[in-house]
Amino acid sequence: MASTTSGADLTSAIATVPRAVAIAQGWAALGAGVEVLSNGSGRPLARTIKLILDPLVIRPVQNPHLAGLSLTPDAASELVGRIADEGGALTATAQWFVALKSARRALRISDGNPQEKYFQRCFELARLHGVPTPATAERTAADTVQEIAQSSGENVMTRIRELVQDADEADRLHSEILAAWRSRGLPQNTTSDAAALVFDALNACGTEATPDLEALVATCAGSAAASALESPDAARVLGLTTLVRPGMPELGTTASKRSLPLPFDRSVYERLFAALSGSTAATDLDAAEVLADEIARTAQGWELADERSRAVMMLGAEAAHALEPVALLRPTNAHRLLRGRWDREAYVRRVRRLPADLSGVPEAIRADVHTVRQGYLRRLWVRMHGRELRDLPTPASELWDTLDGILRSVVMDQRHRLKLALARDTEGAA
Known part of the structure; x- marks a missing residue:
């Protein structure tokens, strides 16, 4: 049967340009500056098209001739031109995305996909500020990440804020804090096998064996170890408080992630704000129950509610001795592995070996x-606290991943801050 396709139709079909080809052509012309927004083949990521190019650059709703899968040559040329016109903003967007991801790591935010959360805001920052500069990028990126994180977990934190700011509710909650701290009692260490259990658990870390975390939980060794924190300066030496002894917390009504006190010095509201802001899992929590549980938690060993979390804190406190430049009398496998990771860092070796004026490492780092060790334990406490709020107990099989992961996080944060500090110094010298 003869074809019914007319010569005009065939000419029209040949003359069209696939929309994806036009986008790829326009994108390729931007060069390496948009690499973080691109896939392995150099084309824009699917999320780049979905969140940036389509809604903010091409705007197919307002320009329906640019919306089809196939475009006329004129439409394809227009689309390529639109991408080219926004080349500066798209390059700046890529740089802002790097800055926001760095701020996200520094603030230890892990909820949600960063592309979904940040792509459109990065384009907005690019339009407002252009390319990020060392003078503005770090603070602006941190503020933006915090704002996005707070809005993500706004539902439960809004309800909690309403409760603590209500006069009647605040009085009731203050009474709950007083009652919890008046009745608090920490067990004494009555387990003669605790030291052996701790050694065996840490020695199993990083091996094919599974640490016997259950034995430590069953003997309440973590709670027993927490009783030592009541001694003068014990918790302060661990970096968990500025006080001689941990004190009863305030209820609190405000918080800022940029100026949070040490873990045991935070108000009830600050503890919840730090853990739940930005958590998509937090939206379904009952605010009154969360507050009641947190108040009870503050009065317990290690200021944690779960014996498993306390056992991990005890193990972390012991394992973190490996980060101190002293000889260990009886090191476990966990000690050896943590010390090996820490000692491999060049900036750590320079700080230990050279005087301050010769090391090239900023004083803060x-x-x-x-x-x-104090920074490690603070971060471990934050991790355990957050897992409790999300009802995610640490299984024995994940003990080493947790202890080792905390040190990796500490190292990555210090590397990042060192890199920024050296970059500022270089620009200042120039």
Whole structure:
């Protein structure tokens, strides 16, 4: 049967340009500056098209002739031109995305996909500020990430804020804090096998064996170890408080992630704000129950509610001795592995070996290196606290991943801050 396709139709079909080809052509002309928004073949990521190019650059709703799968040559040329016209903003968008991801790591935010959360805001920052500069990028990126994180977990934190700011509710909650701290009692260490259990659990870390975390939980070894924190300066030495002894918390009504006190010095509201802001899993929580549970938690060992979390804190406190420049009398496998990771860092070796004026390491990071055990334990406490709020207990099979992951996080944060500091120094010298 003869074809019914007319010569005009065939000519029209040949003359069209696939929309994806036009987008790829326009994108390729932008060069390496948009690499973080591109896939392995150099084309824009699917999310780049979905969140940036289509709604903010091409705008197919307002320009329906640019919306089809196939475009006329004129439409394809227009589309390529639109991408070219926004080349500066798209390059700046890519740089802002790098800055926001760095701020996200520094603030230890892990909820949600960063592309989904940040792509459109990065384009907005690019339009407002252009290319990020060292003078503005770090603060603006941190503020933006915090704002996005707070809005993501706004539902539960809004309800919690309403409760703590209500006069009657606040009085009731203050009474709950008083009652919890008046009745608090920490067990004494009555388990003679605790030291052996701790050694065996840490020695199993990083091996094919599974640490016997259950035995430590069954003997309440973590709670027993927490009783030592009541001794003068014990919790302060661990970097968990500025006080001689941990004190009863305030209820609190405000918080800022940029100026949070040490874990045991935070108000009830600050603890919840730090853990739940930006959490998509937090939206279904009952605010009154969360507050009641947190108040009870503050009065318990390690200021944690779960014996498993307390056992992990105890193990972390012991394992983190490996980060101190002293010889360990009886090191476990966990000690050896943590020390090996820490000692491999060039900036750590420079801080330990050279005087301050010769090391090239900024003083703030030098101080963090010298007090790394405290920083490690603060971060571990934050992790355990967050897992409790999300009802995610740490299984024995994940103990080593948790202890090792905390040190990786500390190292990545210090590397990032060192890189920024050196970059500022270089620009200042230039």
